[in-house]
Amino acid sequence: MEEGFVAVAKVGELAPGEMKFVAIERERIVLANVDGSFYALRDVCGHRNAPLSRGRLDGHVIECPLHFAQFDVRTGKLIDGPISADVPSYEARVEGDTVYLRR
């Protein structure tokens, strides 16, 4: 894998529709499998810092567990909720059976 990418999970760890907490150094990240494609966002809702990995994933919409802000997990863009901030996203790539994120 190209320099700058870090292995964070095996493809088989997440079925489509599932998400999982991963970390790169001290950065908290939620990794999601949407129909076989992998996406990653910072695992911190910008409203009151709730972990999005404890929320719900419905298609490409990830919902905060605390006050239910919704974001597009593919981009981190806010869809709806009590805030105006998007969530930072990470570039994800799959090579072989491993999911990598750009650090």
Ligand code: FES
């Ligand atoms: S902490 Fe996420 S919507 Fe309030």
